[in-house]
Amino acid sequence: MHIVRKFFHYLNPMDHLGDKKYSVIFPLFINLLLPILSEIYVYVIAANPMMVGAYIIFLNVFFVIYFSFRDGIQGGIITSVISVIYYFYIIYSRHYSNLQFSSGIVTTIILGFIYLCLALIIGWLKESIDSLIDREANEKIRLQTILQQLPVGVVITDSKGQVTQANGKIEDMLGIKIPLGYTVGVDKSLIPGRQKSRQISSDKSPLFQSLKMRKSVIGKEFGYLRNDGKHLYMQVNSSVILNRNGEVIAAASIISDVTQQKELEKRKDDFVNMASHELKTPITSLKLYIDSVSANIKKYHDSKIDKTLISIKKQTGKLQELVSDLLDVSRLQTGKLSFTKEKFRIDTLVTETIEGIQGGEKKQRIIFENPNPLFVYADRFRIYQVLANLITNAMKYSFEKKEIYLRIKKLEDKIVVGVQDFGIGISVSEQKKVFDRLYQVSGKKEKTFPGLGMGLYISKEIIKKHKGEIWVESTKGKGSTFYFSLPLKGN
Ligand code: ADP
Numbered sequence: 001m002h003i004v005r006k007f008f009h010y011l012n013p014m015d016h017l018g019d020k021k022y023s024v025i026f027p028l029f030i031n032l033l034l035p036i037l038s039e040i041y042v043y044v045i046a047a048n049p050m051m052v053g054a055y056i057i058f059l060n061v062f063f064v065i066y067f068s069f070r071d072g073i074q075g076g077i078i079t080s081v082i083s084v085i086y087y088f089y090i091i092y093s094r095h096y097s098n099l100q101f102s103s104g105i106v107t108t109i110i111l112g113f114i115y116l117c118l119a120l121i122i123g124w125l126k127e128s129i130d131s132l133i134d135r136e137a138n139e140k141i142r143l144q145t146i147l148q149q150l151p152v153g154v155v156i157t158d159s160k161g162q163v164t165q166a167n168g169k170i171e172d173m174l175g176i177k178i179p180l181g182y183t184v185g186v187d188k189s190l191i192p193g194r195q196k197s198r199q200i201s202s203d204k205s206p207l208f209q210s211l212k213m214r215k216s217v218i219g220k221e222f223g224y225l226r227n228d229g230k231h232l233y234m235q236v237n238s239s240v241i242l243n244r245n246g247e248v249i250a251a252a253s254i255i256s257d258v259t260q261q262k263e264l265e266k267r268k269d270d271f272v273n274m275a276s277h278e279l280k281t282p283i284t285s286l287k288l289y290i291d292s293v294s295a296n297i298k299k300y301h302d303s304k305i306d307k308t309l310i311s312i313k314k315q316t317g318k319l320q321e322l323v324s325d326l327l328d329v330s331r332l333q334t335g336k337l338s339f340t341k342e343k344f345r346i347d348t349l350v351t352e353t354i355e356g357i358q359g360g361e362k363k364q365r366i367i368f369e370n371p372n373p374l375f376v377y378a379d380r381f382r383i384y385q386v387l388a389n390l391i392t393n394a395m396k397y398s399f400e401k402k403e404i405y406l407r408i409k410k411l412e413d414k415i416v417v418g419v420q421d422f423g424i425g426i427s428v429s430e431q432k433k434v435f436d437r438l439y440q441v442s443g444k445k446e447k448t449f450p451g452l453g454m455g456l457y458i459s460k461e462i463i464k465k466h467k468g469e470i471w472v473e474s475t476k477g478k479g480s481t482f483y484f485s486l487p488l489k490g491n
Pocket of ligand 1: 389393394397421423424425426434439440441450451452453454455456457480
């Protein structure tokens with residue numbers, strides 16, 4: 001059976017598409033065999049030699065088509081040339097009359113021309129198809145090699161989410177083989193590991209989401225518990241692949257192992273948390289000692305010592321704020337920042353915050369037109385923190401401009417608080433980033449101000465926890481207005 005199959009495979013021109021191997025021996029052999037067999041047939045068996053001629057022409061046409069499709073232009077030319085030579089041989093060897101002889105020559109020339117045209121057209125078509133298939137196969141090999149060498153995991157699926165390719169890195173990462181045809185996000189039974197935090201279901205799978213929404217899904221993180229007990233953190237970016245008509249033909253996911261990065265971040269967070277806890281107690285004691293020294297020393301009425309003590313107190317206060325910010329950031333990272341909500345007047349809180357910040361010195365005028373009493377349901381201390389941060393920033397980044405405006409607006413379902421300054425402003429490209437953790441604008445002017453880039457991050461997280469929003473409108477060099485909103489209901 002195997003030999004029969006091999007024989008048919010050898011004969012079938014479709015099986016040789018893309019081979020780019022064109023045989024000379026096979027067409028030569030068959031085309032020489034045909035005249036020999038025909039001659040034997042004509043002289044030994046045939047009753048009507050004219051009929052034999054018709055069969056031969058039919059067979060020659062078939063062979064020209066067959067060999068040009070199997071062995072390219074050369075296969076077709078070999079067949080045409082041998083056929084024409086054989087026709088000439090027949091004309092000379094059969095002792096035709098003059099008329100028959102000359103019409104035989106003309107027919108042979110016409111037939112030869114038709115055979116050659118057929119050989120050239122079909123052979124050229126066959127060779128073009130071969131080149132195309134070969135180019136595609138090379139492209140595939142090139143892509144496969146790149147995929148296998150990539151330091152990140154890659155999974156490619158068709159438009160229905162069935163895996164068509166997965167590289168070695170993703171299989172090493174997950175410690176399993178991903179079967180082809182496995183449908184991402186649907187075949188849960190085939191998910192061999194256990195997802196540490198959650199099962200990647202179809203609506204959570206970034207690849208499935210990007211197929212559904214026809215756009216990229218970036219930076220999704222998943223915890224994964226491997227069968228050997230190792231915990232992994234993976235970051236997944238998925239996107240759809242469209243054809244020239246804009247139809248989805250495939251989707252691809254790039255998966256990076258971010259376990260080391262996560263562990264390092266956690267160690268860093270743990271360190272910041274521990275260090276700020278350790279610093280908090282001595283700073284509180286320091287403040288108490290300074291208060292007690294100030295009380296004891298008052299009776300000496302020494303203005304120099306008084307001034308020094310006020311400075312020490314101010315610096316200790318700053319240190320305390322810094323440590324408390326550090327603690328808040330670390331609590332936010334670990335989800336441990338707690339909130340105690342109550343109903344209170346936000347307008348009063350604004351007035352109190354302004355008074356607290358300005359104290360005795362009034363270098364910059366903070367203008368706040370007190371509106372009607374406005375109640376919110378929120379964590380009073382945390383909202384104070386947000387207000388204090390926005391007002392101190394406004395003062396800090398508009399030092400030479402004297403005015404800062406505070407406004408509260410009540411809308412249908414929320415209140416909006418705005419803090420406006422006429423200071424250095426923030427460029428459009430930086431406006432979103434200033435709310436990121438430890439982000440500071442890196443311009444020449446900005447670098448002259450002290451700070452660690454924690455205030456706006458903490459404010460953003462606090463407002464987010466109240467289901468509100470925080471944003472900035474600003475023009476570089478002209479000033480900024482920071483807004484935050486708090487919903488009136490349902491937070
Ligand atoms: P910090 O002020 O401690 O650096 P913040 O998180 O409060 O940290 O602010 C982040 C960055 O945003 C600042 O470094 C500053 O560049 C920019 N910024 C904040 N508020 C203002 C403002 N009112 N005007 C101009 N730039 C500001």
